[in-house]
Amino acid sequence: MAKHAVLSSGAKMWRSLPCTKAELRLDLTLACGQSFRWRETAEGHWTGVMGGRIWTLTQTEDSLWYHIYKNKESSLEDGSDRMRRTGVSVQIESKPENRIKGAPKKDDEEPLAVTSVQDTEEEKEMLRDYFQLNVKLQDLYREWGDTDPHFRHIAHIFTGVRMLRQDPTECLFSFICTSNNHISRIQGMVERLCQALGAQLCQLDQTSYYNFPSLSALADNNEACLRDLGFGYRARFLQQSAKQILDTHGIHWLDGLRSVPYLQARDALRTLPGVGTKVADCVCLMSLDKAEAVPIDTHVWQIAKRDYNYASGNAQKSITDKIHRDIGDFFRKLWGPYAGWAQSVLFCADLKKFQKLKETPHQKHSHKEETGESEMRAACKKSKRKTEESKTVKISMSACHKKAKVFF
DNA sequence: GGACGACCTGC
DNA sequence: CAGGTCGTC
Numbered sequence: 001m002a003k004h005a006v007l008s009s010g011a012k013m014w015r016s017l018p019c020t021k022a023e024l025r026l027d028l029t030l031a032c033g034q035s036f037r038w039r040e041t042a043e044g045h046w047t048g049v050m051g052g053r054i055w056t057l058t059q060t061e062d063s064l065w066y067h068i069y070k071n072k073e074s075s076l077e078d079g080s081d082r083m084r085r086t087g088v089s090v091q092i093e094s095k096p097e098n099r100i101k102g103a104p105k106k107d108d109e110e111p112l113a114v115t116s117v118q119d120t121e122e123e124k125e126m127l128r129d130y131f132q133l134n135v136k137l138q139d140l141y142r143e144w145g146d147t148d149p150h151f152r153h154i155a156h157i158f159t160g161v162r163m164l165r166q167d168p169t170e171c172l173f174s175f176i177c178t179s180n181n182h183i184s185r186i187q188g189m190v191e192r193l194c195q196a197l198g199a200q201l202c203q204l205d206q207t208s209y210y211n212f213p214s215l216s217a218l219a220d221n222n223e224a225c226l227r228d229l230g231f232g233y234r235a236r237f238l239q240q241s242a243k244q245i246l247d248t249h250g251i252h253w254l255d256g257l258r259s260v261p262y263l264q265a266r267d268a269l270r271t272l273p274g275v276g277t278k279v280a281d282c283v284c285l286m287s288l289d290k291a292e293a294v295p296i297d298t299h300v301w302q303i304a305k306r307d308y309n310y311a312s313g314n315a316q317k318s319i320t321d322k323i324h325r326d327i328g329d330f331f332r333k334l335w336g337p338y339a340g341w342a343q344s345v346l347f348c349a350d351l352k353k354f355q356k357l358k359e360t361p362h363q364k365h366s367h368k369e370e371t372g373e374s375e376m377r378a379a380c381k382k383s384k385r386k387t388e389e390s391k392t393v394k395i396s397m398s399a400c401h402k403k404a405k406v407f408f
Numbered sequence: 409g410g411a412c413g414a415c416c417t418g419c
Numbered sequence: 420c421a422g423g424t425c426g427t428c
Contacts, residue, residue: 179423232416
C-alpha cells in the first residue's frame with residue numbers, strides 16, 4: 001500500500017523551492033485555522049489536498065520541499081491529454097543513476113515518474129500561488145512592527161505566518177461550518193464532508209484522500225444526510241448556499257469575486273444563508289485576495305481590548321455590525337492594506353495549541369540547538385544550493401551524512 | 409443600531 | 420460554552 005512520504009527516507013521523489021522560515025512556517029500556517037485539511041503525517045511533514053492533488057510538504061531552513069502523489073487513475077490521462085494539447089515531449093526526470101549510491105531501493109518505491117517539464121513548472125506555480133510566495137512577508141512584518149510594538153513583540157516568535165490563497169468554494173463551505181464551533185470539531189466535519197461528497201483521490205497508509213466537493217455535489221445533497229454526519233443546523237446552510245449560488249449566479253460566480261472590490265465581494269457573500277460578516281470576511285481574506293479584510297470574532301475582539309486598549313464598544317454584549325466595522329477600520333489604519341495578514345499572526349499567537357512556543361525564551365538558534373544533525377543539514381544545504389531551484393532532487397538524510405563528511 | 413434566544417453537537 | 424447567523428423585537 002502507498003505510504004506517506006518522508007524527506008529523510010529517500011524513498012520518494014522530492015522537489016524544492018527556495019523559501020526561508022521567516023517567509024513561511026508550515027507548522028503555524030497550516031494549523032492556525034485557515035485551512036482545515038492539512039495533517040502532520042510525520043514530524044514536520046504536512047499532507048493535504050490542494051488543486052486536486054495530494055501533497056506532502058516539509059521544510060528545511062532555506063527550502064520548501066514537496067512531494068506529489070499520483071492519483072488513483074486520473075493523472076496519467078491528464079498528462080497525456082496535456083501533452084497532446086501542447087506537444088511537449090515526455091522526459092524522465094528521475095533516472096536510476098540519480099539515485100544515491102548505496103541507498104537501499106525500497107519495496108514500495110514508486111515507478112519512476114513520467115513528468116513533462118510543464119507539469120513540474122505548473123506544480124511549482126501551484127505552490128507559489130497557494131502560499132502567495134510573491135508577497136514578501138518579512139518586509140510586511142518589518143512594516144507592521146515599525147508602527148506596532150505589540151506586533152513586534154509577538155512577531156519575534158511567530159514568524160512566517162502567511163495567508164493561504166485557498167480555493168473559494170472550499171474556503172466558503174469550510175467556514176460555513178465554523179459558526180459556534182471549535183477547530184478540532186471543524187476539522188472532523190470538513191473531512192466528513194469531503195469523504196461523503198468529494199471524489200476519492202487515493203489512499204496513503206490508512207488514510208483516504210478526497211477532493212473538496214463540487215458546488216453541484218453540495219447542492220444536490222439533502223440536508224438530512226449532512227445532519228446525520230453531525231453538521232447540525234449548518235447542514236441546511238451548506239446545501240442552500242450551494243443551491244443559491246448555482247441557481248442565481250452560476251458556477252464561476254465565487255471565483256469571479258476575486259476581481260471585485262472587497263466590500264462588494266463581502267456583501268455578495270453575505271446574501272448566502274449561513275454567511276454573516278465574520279464568515280464573509282474569512283472567505284474574502286483567505287480565498288478572494290482581499291488582504292484588507294479583517295475577520296472579527298470574539299477572539300479578535302478580546303485581542304483588541306486586551307492588547308490594544310480598544311475601548312469603543314465596551315458596553316456591547318456581543319459583536320455588532322458596528323463593532324465589526326470599527327475594529328476592522330482600527331486595524332486597517334494600524335497595519336495598512338495587508339491588515340488581514342497581520343491579524344492572522346496575532347490570532348495564531350493566541351491559539352492555545354501554540355502557547356508553548358512562548359515559554360522558551362527565543363534564543364537565536366546559535367549554540368545549543370546546533371546538534372550534529374543540523375550541522376549536517378547545513379552541509380547538505382550548501383552542497384545543493386547552486387542547483388536547488390527547479391532541479392529534481394532525490395536525496396536522503398544518509399546522503400546528507402555523506403556530503404557532510406566530505407565537507408568537514 | 410442593538411439585544412436576545414434559538415440553533416446542532418461535543419468536550 | 421465554543422472562532423456565528425438568523426429572525427424578531
